[in-house]
Amino acid sequence: MNADGRSRLDQLPEWNALAAHRQELGDTHLRELFAQDPGRAERFTVSVGDLHLDYSKHLVTDETLRLLRELATATGVAQLRDAMFRGEKINTTEDRSVLHVALRAPHSAVIESDGKDVVAEIHAVLTKMGTFVDRIHSGEWRGHTGERIKNIVNIGIGGSDLGPAMAFEALRAYTHRELEFRFVSNVDGADLHEALRGLDPAETLFIVASKTFTTIETITNATSARRWLLSGLGAGQEAVAKHFVALSTNAEKVAEFGINTDNMFEFWDWVGGRYSFDSAIGLSLMVAIGQDRFREMLAGFHLVDEHFRCAPPEENAPMLLGLLGIWYGQFFDAQSHAVLPYSHYLSKFPAYLQQLDMESNGKSVDREGRPVSWQTGPVVWGTPGTNGQHAYYQLLHQGTKTIPADLIGFANPVADLSPKLAAQHDLLMANLFAQGQALAFGKTSEEVAAEGVAPELVPHKTFRGNRPTTTILAAELSPSVLGQLIALYEHKVFVQGAVWNIDSFDQWGVELGKVLAKRVEPALTEGAEVPGLDPSTAGLVATYRSLRGR
Numbered sequence: 001m002n003a004d005g006r007s008r009l010d011q012l013p014e015w016n017a018l019a020a021h022r023q024e025l026g027d028t029h030l031r032e033l034f035a036q037d038p039g040r041a042e043r044f045t046v047s048v049g050d051l052h053l054d055y056s057k058h059l060v061t062d063e064t065l066r067l068l069r070e071l072a073t074a075t076g077v078a079q080l081r082d083a084m085f086r087g088e089k090i091n092t093t094e095d096r097s098v099l100h101v102a103l104r105a106p107h108s109a110v111i112e113s114d115g116k117d118v119v120a121e122i123h124a125v126l127t128k129m130g131t132f133v134d135r136i137h138s139g140e141w142r143g144h145t146g147e148r149i150k151n152i153v154n155i156g157i158g159g160s161d162l163g164p165a166m167a168f169e170a171l172r173a174y175t176h177r178e179l180e181f182r183f184v185s186n187v188d189g190a191d192l193h194e195a196l197r198g199l200d201p202a203e204t205l206f207i208v209a210s211k212t213f214t215t216i217e218t219i220t221n222a223t224s225a226r227r228w229l230l231s232g233l234g235a236g237q238e239a240v241a242k243h244f245v246a247l248s249t250n251a252e253k254v255a256e257f258g259i260n261t262d263n264m265f266e267f268w269d270w271v272g273g274r275y276s277f278d279s280a281i282g283l284s285l286m287v288a289i290g291q292d293r294f295r296e297m298l299a300g301f302h303l304v305d306e307h308f309r310c311a312p313p314e315e316n317a318p319m320l321l322g323l324l325g326i327w328y329g330q331f332f333d334a335q336s337h338a339v340l341p342y343s344h345y346l347s348k349f350p351a352y353l354q355q356l357d358m359e360s361n362g363k364s365v366d367r368e369g370r371p372v373s374w375q376t377g378p379v380v381w382g383t384p385g386t387n388g389q390h391a392y393y394q395l396l397h398q399g400t401k402t403i404p405a406d407l408i409g410f411a412n413p414v415a416d417l418s419p420k421l422a423a424q425h426d427l428l429m430a431n432l433f434a435q436g437q438a439l440a441f442g443k444t445s446e447e448v449a450a451e452g453v454a455p456e457l458v459p460h461k462t463f464r465g466n467r468p469t470t471t472i473l474a475a476e477l478s479p480s481v482l483g484q485l486i487a488l489y490e491h492k493v494f495v496q497g498a499v500w501n502i503d504s505f506d507q508w509g510v511e512l513g514k515v516l517a518k519r520v521e522p523a524l525t526e527g528a529e530v531p532g533l534d535p536s537t538a539g540l541v542a543t544y545r546s547l548r549g550r
């Protein structure tokens, strides 16, 4: 017990019970677990909306799951969840509500922050977005010289880029193909340079996405884009109104930049950047897929929100996934978590989840500011199958590390594939199922030897197996299913942060680098003296300047 009356996580009896249970489980193999209990495949599956999750290939028994649920009860996960849905300020270090769940609540819902209902204003912004999108599609919204808008360039970074860019890729099959979409995030001028290649300024609309509207990368790129536009059109500042819109919480900064606040789509400080893409930050996606599809996606999010809020712990998918991650991180020393989508459209999904998970749970002090002595968020990584199989899966199968993985696949290919290409889908999915099987059950040395393999090669061709995976299946990657998938991971991250007693909604860890970059920049450009610069960095700066011929 600490001075404030809270028990440390690692002193809870529920935590110790899990540690003891881990000892008992020892090296028990999934082969044994399935042999003793063939019913586990059926029992350890859960359906949420259109998502079907099989978690039977995890190193758990009914007892493990019971103990994990007890840990969730002891750490007050459900209470924190309910506080979030009530709009309480659970982001304590920033003194903010955490209400991304309100962004997809139906019009009839009432959710309050600071005693004020937020649902009505969310729907007002959605309506404004929809009107804007319809005007782009119909050609009513035209550029400064009267041309139709054909190119949309989203400028933003972090949550103001990863969500829209990932979702555009995921739902490409649903997009208005006659419009061109590009996403610019990096302050490396090459990003904007390549994005603008071949575009006619007269037909180009910039969506500047920034919650704070102070992020240096975004403001720098937006300023360069404005220069490109005005010089391309040979026009003055008055042209900005038809070619720039802003997505932000900061009307003052938007106006300062020169964007008319009538062309600003608002959101609020109780939406975290990495939880924001179903707010106005999703405008580029709404232009791409239209407002009806966008609303289908929001309904998908909401469906999983309701599941998370209401389903009992033993059927609660985000709760289960969160607890399983804690099990491996703490008791199997798993340092990372692989997300392996068997859909090329989800190629940016792992990168999106990296921010969601690692910016939320990459913390090492608890809510009270005390250092934690337990593992927190994992390194999240992955790329689409089957590409990864020919690259890093070797380590997943035969390396020394425990890396839990999510295999995500869809029964149907997207509708607009030709029949010949659609026929490749079974091969894609056969690979997903094969990987889950191989990772779990492996191949014993006896099985290898029985194939007549030379004895000295047997160890090299043996697969230990016992490598945990969750398989997530849905009928197809629709807007609603994408919303469901994202909400599933959002709430998984929530559960883990709640158990670890960390603030999953701040991101102070990104600040120091920003401050230091500002301090070092004059040393690069002007050779200015930076007081207190360490000898290593000073040497690197000198080398940089000499390589740049300065």
Ligand code: F6P
Binding pocket: 157, 158, 159, 160, 209, 210, 211, 212, 213, 214, 215, 218, 273, 274, 359, 507, 510
């Ligand atoms: O620096 C980190 C961060 O604040 C992220 O949390 C956020 O998604 C990103 O920068 C972009 O911030 P903004 O939307 O305010 O430009």
